[in-house]
Amino acid sequence: MGCVLALAVTVVWAVSRPEGGADRTGRAHASASPARKWTPTPATPSGRGVLTLRSVPHVLYLPRYNPHDTAPHAPVYTVRLGAAAPSGGGQGAVGGIEMDLDLSAFEGRAEIHPRLPGDCALTGFRMKCRVGNVRFGGVTEVSPFYVRPAPGAVLGRTGTIRLTVRAANAPTVRHTTRLVVGSPQLTLRRSGKRLTGVNPGEAIRLTPAFGNKGDTGIDGGVSVVVEAHGATLTPRYANCRYDKPTRATKAQCDFPGPLPAGAAYETDGPVTAVVGEDARNGLIQDSVWRTADMPDFWALSGSAPHGTGATLGLRPVDGGDFVRNDDEYSEVASGDALAFETSRHDDVAAVGFTIKGRVGATVDVTVPYPRGDGWTAPGGRGTLHVTLPAGVSLVDVPPEQHESDIPYCYPSPGKDGTVACPGPAPPGTVMRVHIDRRVDTARGSVRADSDPSQDPDQRNNTAPVTITYLP
Numbered sequence: 001m002g003c004v005l006a007l008a009v010t011v012v013w014a015v016s017r018p019e020g021g022a023d024r025t026g027r028a029h030a031s032a033s034p035a036r037k038w039t040p041t042p043a044t045p046s047g048r049g050v051l052t053l054r055s056v057p058h059v060l061y062l063p064r065y066n067p068h069d070t071a072p073h074a075p076v077y078t079v080r081l082g083a084a085a086p087s088g089g090g091q092g093a094v095g096g097i098e099m100d101l102d103l104s105a106f107e108g109r110a111e112i113h114p115r116l117p118g119d120c121a122l123t124g125f126r127m128k129c130r131v132g133n134v135r136f137g138g139v140t141e142v143s144p145f146y147v148r149p150a151p152g153a154v155l156g157r158t159g160t161i162r163l164t165v166r167a168a169n170a171p172t173v174r175h176t177t178r179l180v181v182g183s184p185q186l187t188l189r190r191s192g193k194r195l196t197g198v199n200p201g202e203a204i205r206l207t208p209a210f211g212n213k214g215d216t217g218i219d220g221g222v223s224v225v226v227e228a229h230g231a232t233l234t235p236r237y238a239n240c241r242y243d244k245p246t247r248a249t250k251a252q253c254d255f256p257g258p259l260p261a262g263a264a265y266e267t268d269g270p271v272t273a274v275v276g277e278d279a280r281n282g283l284i285q286d287s288v289w290r291t292a293d294m295p296d297f298w299a300l301s302g303s304a305p306h307g308t309g310a311t312l313g314l315r316p317v318d319g320g321d322f323v324r325n326d327d328e329y330s331e332v333a334s335g336d337a338l339a340f341e342t343s344r345h346d347d348v349a350a351v352g353f354t355i356k357g358r359v360g361a362t363v364d365v366t367v368p369y370p371r372g373d374g375w376t377a378p379g380g381r382g383t384l385h386v387t388l389p390a391g392v393s394l395v396d397v398p399p400e401q402h403e404s405d406i407p408y409c410y411p412s413p414g415k416d417g418t419v420a421c422p423g424p425a426p427p428g429t430v431m432r433v434h435i436d437r438r439v440d441t442a443r444g445s446v447r448a449d450s451d452p453s454q455d456p457d458q459r460n461n462t463a464p465v466t467i468t469y470l471p
Contacts (some may be wrong), residue, residue: 010113015350023060038312047085047090048069048085048169049086049093049167050084050085050086050094050170051083051097051165051167051173052082052084052163052173053079053081053173054080054082054296055078055295055296055297056078056079056080056163056177057075057078057401058174059179059180059290060075060077060177061074061075062109062110062147062153062179062181063149063153063183064149064153064154064155064181064182064183067151074110074148075209075331076115076143077145077146078141078142078143079141079142080139080141080142080295080296080297081131081134082134082138083137084137091135091136092135092136093135093138096132096166096168097130097132097133097134097165097166099127099129099131099142099144099163099164099165100164101129101144101161101163102126102163104159106125106147106179107109107125108152109149109150109159110148110149110153111147112127113145114123114144114145115143115146116142116143149181153181154213155215156181156194156216157180158178159179160177160178161175161179162176163175171302172395177321182214183214183216183442184214184216185213185318186218186222186289186290186324186331186333187210187212187264187333188208188286188324188334189210190323190337193337193340194338194341195338195339195341196340197338197341198341199342200275200276200277200343201275201277201350203234203273203275204272204338204340205270206286207270207274208266208337209266210224210265210288211259211261211263211265211322212261212264213318213319216261217257217258217259218258219255221292222254222255222257222288223253223288223294224253224255224273224286224287224289225251225286225287226251226253226285226286226289226337227249227251227277227284228248228273228283229282229283229284230279230282230283230340231275231340232247232249232273232276233249233272233273233274235248235308236269236271236272236305236308236309236312237253237269237311238310238311239255239307240252241254241301241302242300242304242306242307243300243304244305245305254291255314258434263316264320265315265317265319266314266317267312267313268313269313271284271286277319278344279342279344280341280342280344280346280373281339283336283338283340284336284337284339285335285337286334286335286337287332288332288335289331290331293331321450327339345454346374346454347372347455347457347460348370348374348455348460349371349376349448349463350370350447351370351463352446352464352466353367353368353371353446353465353466354467354468355433355435356468357435357469357470358470358471359436361434361470362433363432363433364430364431365430365433366428367384367429367430367431368428369382369384369423369429370461374450374454374455375423375448375450382449383422383423384421384429384447385412385418385419385420385447386409386420386431387417387418387465387466388419388444389439389442389444389465389466390441391436391437391438391439391442391467392433392434392436392442393433394409394410394431394432394434395433396411397410406429407421407422409421409429409431409432435467442466442467443465443466443467444467445462445463445464445465446462446463446464448462
């Protein structure tokens with residue numbers, strides 16, 4: 001069994017509720033859309049183009065029929081089509097695209113339900129869909145149908161779904177998808193572990209583990225994806241690809257199959273992540289995929305750099321407590337494998353300022369935002385609290401008089417007499433004040449709140465507010 005390390009994003013396939021069913025004899029049938037004349041897609045081509053299947057299922061697993069519960073749906077059949085000019089550049093589109101699907105493999109095994117009744121017509125076990133036009137360089141995604149198993153779905157039975165995509169100005173593209181009755185269930189070990197006090201630059205290690213709790217084995221390869229936030233991955237293993245040759249944040253390691261039903265493995269070496277010098281916290285995520293059907297937008301390119309060390313292998317483990325995604329079948333299991341907090345602390349420093357003006361004048365002054373990270377108000381976004389110097393009063397500016405999106409300070413909701421200045425909006429919040437009288441010893445303050453557990457030095461969270469009287 002081989003494995004792939006890569007970062008995974010949880011994918012949830014949208015599934016509509018079925019409308020078709022079995023006939024009075026109990027046999028499965030195709031749920032046909034309303035009868036209508038088939039009209040080909042109008043073509044608007046502009047020169048010859050190339051149509052490609054960016055991703056399409058290589059295997060579609062049909063769950064077994066369960067007479068005691070509502071029959072489960074199979075994963076949605078989704079095709080991603082890409083269009084390009086023959087030279088790889090230029091403007092234009094591949095036009096008049098139509099999909100033709102031979103779904104006879106479902107006969108006696110499943111109900112077919114069109115997901116796009118306005119664009120797809122189902123006659124018996126033949127479906128035709130309008131796709132329209134795709135601009136050069138563009139991609140479109142089509143999910144023409146979903147299926148639900150019928151009593152005739154026998155574990156292990158196989159068949160072939162045939163797809164033909166035609167266009168007015170591009171060569172025809174064909175693909176076959178293997179239909180298998182049964183459900184692999186990819187699972188993942190989730191530790192829920194959280195490290196604290198990790199030093200910036202320190203290496204932390206994760207050992208990915210996965211299994212198959214389904215009733216059917218996976219013949220093809222399996223890939224493990226690892227993604228790091230607040231850390232970088234060491235490009236160590238030869239059978240792993242990385243998104244960058246150094247300071248990678250995503251890795252994909254491919255392992256050859258099979259992955260039998262009931263089997264579970266962990267990697268025989270750790271994936272190492274180095275904590276960023278500026279990180280205060282971070283997260284390592286992992287996921288496991290069937291390699292052949294990993295979405296093109298998620299898989300790393302075949303030309304991505306490989307690690308320079310030995311091959312990462314697998315060893316059997318007990319996967320009894322491994323978990324799967326509740327809303328997935330066999331495509332992916334994913335989760336947050338390891339979270340961490342570093343020993344690096346915030347240091348919020350308030351910035352003082354001076355009010356300048358004549359006695360009796362109304363002036364606007366910019367209240368600067370604090371330096372450093374971690375500026376927050378308890379339970380909300382950052383707010384500065386200003387105590388005005390004696391002899392100066394706040395002029396509350398109604399929202400309808402605010403200039404552009406610049407925020408203005410307002411009286412604090414409490415009864416402490418301070419002024420609240422919300423953020424953030426560079427370079428700072430505007431405070432309108434009236435200089436009522438001259439007080440030569442007048443002095444105020446500005447305070448920036450932060451979490452003391454993350455910002456132990458609270459002494460610089462307050463800075464002075466002074467006043468300069470103009471003649």
